[in-house]
Amino acid sequence: MSDLLLARAAALDAADPLAQHRDRFITPEGSDLLSYLDGNSLGRPLEATARLMDEFIRDQWGGRLIRGWTDGWLEWPLTLGDRLGAVALGAAAGQTVIADSTTVLIYKLARAAVDARPGRRKVVLDTDNFPTDRYVLEGIAASHDLTLTWISTDPGTGIQPSQVADVIDEDTALVLFSHVAYRSGWLADVAEINRIAHEAGALTMWDLCHSAGSVPISLDDWGVDLAVGCTYKYLNGGPGAPAFAYLRRELQDSVRQPIQGWMGHRASFEMGHGYEAASGIRGMLSGTPPILAMVPLHANLDMLAEAGIEAVRAKSLLLTGYVLEIADAWLAPHGVEVVSPREAERRGGHVTLRRAGFEQFLEPLWDSGVIPDYRRPDGLRIGPAPLSTSFAEVYQGLSVLRDLVEKHR
Template structure:
């Protein structure tokens, strides 16, 4: 069967319309990099862009670069990201800060905009930052957190949201793709339920942006945040992004009032006056150098097309499931991700007691997955940089090591 699976991987690679994009990435010494859902690989053009920026724009123009266009990057890159990956019309997305900081800004603005409502709904298996930030805001504002108990194998369901929200709910916060299992939430239906109760919705897009088609405007999303270092290949600590629906601009006021979010930043006058539109989400000086990779990555994603990326992502994760069923299930490994394609994001989580002890041997063998407690290995092939043969090689090593583990 292994030969048949290898032949299938070879055939899938030969038929892959996105295969040429793999040559655009910096070569890696890894046998199989399966952690694109945590940190994407760098593009060759990213190195060239950074070198050109340092020598030409920064070194050549010096402080004049701010008036050459740097000051507008948070909005121009935000609009580009919105068009390429978010389904968001211009003027609603900014690139800035970290996911945590932007999550705080948006969540705090949302609950302050609903002062007569005292509840925030979230789920118990969301990413820690999301839970921690809302715990802090609840303590600051005297709010009640309403916890939806979610199965780590799946994620939040519309029926659970309907049972949790009421006329006292100010905000609901969930992840589009669950970080642990890869569960793909029903965003439009959950939005409909929340809005019917008069609540605002905030979505974490970290594990879906650049991998799964997103239609923020069409779905009626109020607020969203996400990072750019996973499927967008922005690099370690790359800046995050925030989306604020146009109809809410002017109503919601984010709490970190810095000079870059001021109506006239360089007047430096007394008192804070928020800038119009999404620019009001900015606080401090934009991380310009860290934004450089986004130019190349968004160009590549636009060329490939998010629908083609999603189609390959599903083929890759289908192949992971087939390899897991054939090789790993007999070794006691359990798949804890959705098997239904429409409910699966871009990664598959495998679980078996003792997997943590396999991390170092896997890395020593050149196979790099991700680990999440308890006992979960996340297999996250990135469609633009990962081949089917690479997935085959990585899971073959995992099979061999798991078979030797007592």
């Protein structure tokens, strides 16, 4: 079986139309990295990113200094937002902005959404969403006398439209879910959940952190109202890279974010008395844009545009399908359970494996040059990134995991 799986990896790599992109990523000389399987947590850096960062520091920051703001830096949150919207989000121009962290943007958009539905006291969310989403909504609910309606979700199946239909009503202001569940990789039916929410007059908000750059997204066509996502996973923006926010054009005159800073003012450099929100998506800005942290996005959006999100998704499904093949052949006999969906149409870009005691495997895996990540309870996430991960790399990494599982029966 091992020979067959190895031969399959070789065949898949030989037929991979995205294989040439792997050489664009940085692999330090003498690195002990054998298999990086955590692209769903932190993407690898591009060689082009290193060059752009050096050029920016030396030429733009070092050469232009404060004049860089009038050279175009001030427009980066909008121009990069538009480009991200076109390349990865299915969003027309003028609806996406790069700014702040994911947590701050979730707060800004969720606060704005509930304020835009006065008199409605209910917010719907699920028990297995990422902690930040839940914590932010708990804080907003406490300060605004709102009621949180929790939907209990099975980590293996994720949020279902029928569950939303069972709890939503005319008192619901907002529903917030993840497009791809961070634990299991469950891919939600965004369009159908939006339809159900809109029939009740509620606004919809989606966390795109585990789908942006990995799964095709159609925010405009799906009728999404608000969305937030990070850029350091499949978009390879780097540790702590700024997040992005989407606000549907039709809502931009009525939905106002709560952190009123100078960059969201209609005329930032007038510095006058009283806040007057800028029109359009610029009104989502608050403070000075994180320009240096945006530089890597230029390189990755170039590569993603060249590769095409549909091709990325096709390889992602092959990669995660290959993970399932190996898990069934090597790991299932030793009590390892696949938590993630097996149906391709419901599976995001990673596969979660579960077995009691998996936490103790993390250190020996890392020591062996194999890097997945761990999520409690007992979940090992295998997240191959289509543009940087080969099938042989998946084979090598899961071979080490198999040996550990057999050793610790």
